[in-house]
Amino acid sequence: MTNAVALAQGASNNVTFRNRIINGAMVIDQRNAGASVTPTNQQYTLDRWYTGVGQTSKLTIQQNAGSVTPPAGFTNYLGITSSSAYSVTSTDFFYVQQSVEGFNIADLGWGTANAQTVTLSFWVRSSLTGTFSGTLRNYSGNRTYPFTYTISSANTWEQKSVTIAGDTSGTWYTNNNGGVDVGFSVGAGSSRSGTAGAWAGAAYYAATGATSVVGTSGATFYITGVQLEAGSTASPFEYRQYGTELALCQRYFLMWANGSGNVGLGGYYNSTYVTTSIAFPVTMRSGPTLTQTTGTNYYGIYSNNTLDYFDSFSSGIQQATVNCAGVDCSTNVSGTSGSIGRIVSNAGSYIGFSAEL
Amino acid sequence: MYKLVFNQMTQKIECVNKQEGNFLLSIPFDPDNTDYQAYLKWIEEGNVPTPAEENQ
Numbered sequence: 436m437t438n439a440v441a442l443a444q445g446a447s448n449n450v451t452f453r454n455r456i457i458n459g460a461m462v463i464d465q466r467n468a469g470a471s472v473t474p475t476n477q478q479y480t481l482d483r484w485y486t487g488v489g490q491t492s493k494l495t496i497q498q499n500a501g502s503v504t505p506p507a508g509f510t511n512y513l514g515i516t517s518s519s520a521y522s523v524t525s526t527d528f529f530y531v532q533q534s535v536e537g538f539n540i541a542d543l544g545w546g547t548a549n550a551q552t553v554t555l556s557f558w559v560r561s562s563l564t565g566t567f568s569g570t571l572r573n574y575s576g577n578r579t580y581p582f583t584y585t586i587s588s589a590n591t592w593e594q595k596s597v598t599i600a601g602d603t604s605g606t607w608y609t610n611n612n613g614g615v616d617v618g619f620s621v622g623a624g625s626s627r628s629g630t631a632g633a634w635a636g637a638a639y640y641a642a643t644g645a646t647s648v649v650g651t652s653g654a655t656f657y658i659t660g661v662q663l664e665a666g667s668t669a670s671p672f673e674y675r676q677y678g679t680e681l682a683l684c685q686r687y688f689l690m691w692a693n694g695s696g697n698v699g700l701g702g703y704y705n706s707t708y709v710t711t712s713i714a715f716p717v718t719m720r721s722g723p724t725l726t727q728t729t730g731t732n733y734y735g736i737y738s739n740n741t742l743d744y745f746d747s748f749s750s751g752i753q754q755a756t757v758n759c760a761g762v763d764c765s766t767n768v769s770g771t772s773g774s775i776g777r778i779v780s781n782a783g784s785y786i787g788f789s790a791e792l
Numbered sequence: 793m794y795k796l797v798f799n800q801m802t803q804k805i806e807c808v809n810k811q812e813g814n815f816l817l818s819i820p821f822d823p824d825n826t827d828y829q830a831y832l833k834w835i836e837e838g839n840v841p842t843p844a845e846e847n848q
Contacts, residue, residue, distance in 0.1 A: 721822050721824035722822030724825060727815065728814055729816050751807045751818025752818040752819075754799070
């Protein structure tokens with residue numbers, strides 16, 4: 436191999452943004468900062484990773500659960516731990532997945548005769564061995580490709596890759612709707628499972644006959660280095676700088692305040708109404724939902740030489756766009772109309788903005 | 793479950809609040825917002841939100 440060829444091949448491997456998965460290295464955990472979560476259905480845990488649970492309290496999810504050493508080159512992983520020995524019913528499902536935005540798969544041409552092949556690669560480790568499974572599914576939930584992979588050694592990181600011919604049928608969004616859902620199953624019933632290795636016109640969450648992690652109390656399933664890319668070969672995991680990865684996550688969820696700190700500039704629209712405007716650092720996928728905790732004196736406004744506490748932004752989010760939103764309070768505040776002030780959050784408070792899929 | 797919120801400045805209703813566990817969600821009327829899509833589905837099922845209060 437000549438140096439020129441080596442350089443060219445190296446350059447090819449370094450093509451940026453070839454990984455359609457965001458937070459594939461499980462580095463960003465804005466919501467929980469490494470704390471364990473017993474998720475409800477459709478709850479996001481680590482950034483961009485969504486949980487499907489047909490029954491609650493059967494598993495926990497935590498960044499770096501169990502504190503094992505990640506694969507070489509990684510510092511984090513998403514860890515699932517089974518909370519009991521649960522026998523799945525025919526309609527049960529347990530999985531983690533990422534919905535890749537349609538804009539980010541538009542070039543793949545899925546749903547057309549020119550659908551491109553993709554390769555999904557990842558590092559996985561489980562206390563169980565056997566055949567495990569996952570799925571690629573369209574956002575409408577009527578096209579699914581179940582796939583399988585084998586974990587040969589318990590409690591050992593193994594890298595897997597699966598190459599999948601693009602779907603020439605179905606509706607695959609190429610806008611800010613969900614493009615493709617990439618999921619990893621830890622248990623599913625017979626009616627939620629389909630034949631591995633082929634596209635099917637149904638919503639499946641696993642391949643038929645795959646190992647059920649939730650079926651063994653204390654069983655673990657850890658995953659990291661998830662990459663979905665065009666082509667039939669898995670390239671090395673695409674590392675992105677932390678700030679870049681965080682910004683990519685913030686298109687879908689922005690943690691604005693968590694505990695004591697500064698919220699921003701605000702003021703009294705009238706004597707009983709406080710308003711503030713928050714400009715998002717990244718254009719969000721949609722006008723976001725404001726998520727907040729509420730409690731006695733969780734928030735306050737310094738204005739006119741006093742601190743006026745309030746319990747919540749009771750008037751919620753106002754005139755939200757993908758770039759900016761008003762966040763207002765009209766309960767338990769009293770000040771001078773027209774006075775500006777600095778809004779603060781106190782212990783226990785939490786302000787997030789979600790534009791997740 | 794859902795409560796409409798009156799905007800004193802614009803004199804319009806532009807979001808709906810929902811208590812979900814320990815969190816109060818405030819959902820804007822953006823058709824691309826998945827929480828708003830869920831709210832619309834809830835309305836389609838025949839449910840009615842709590843009316844807004846003008847001094848809210």
